[in-house]
Amino acid sequence: MLKTSTRHTPTGPVLDIQGDLDFHTVPEFRRTLEGLSLLPGQRLVLHLAGLRFCDSSGITAFLVARNLAATAGAEVALAEVPEATLRVLRIVGLDQVFAIEPAERAGADSA
Secondary structure, three states: OEEEEEEEEOOEEEEEEEEEEOOOOHHHHHHHHHOOOOOOOOEEEEEEEEEEEEOHHHHHHHHHHHHHHHHOOOEEEEEOOOHHHHHHHHHOOHHHOOEEEOHHHHOOOOO
């Protein structure tokens, strides 16, 4: 099961993700991403503190988010990445592609 919620900050949306991001839930996640309004210069933060499980389709969904942000002229960052997911990102080199933020930065822009 996947639950998402969006917070709007002065620098852009923060998408809180809770649950499992896998083959079964990625289509719902992608619909959520496609429904976000991103403006040039904004930053989309995927806040992953509540992420319990992420398979390869979930990792691919992070790349989809990055591509959507790039198309809008925006950036994307991952915040509070669970250790297991961070390990996978490091193994495949995506820790060099994504800005990865600690907890204290994730909600710092909240209004």
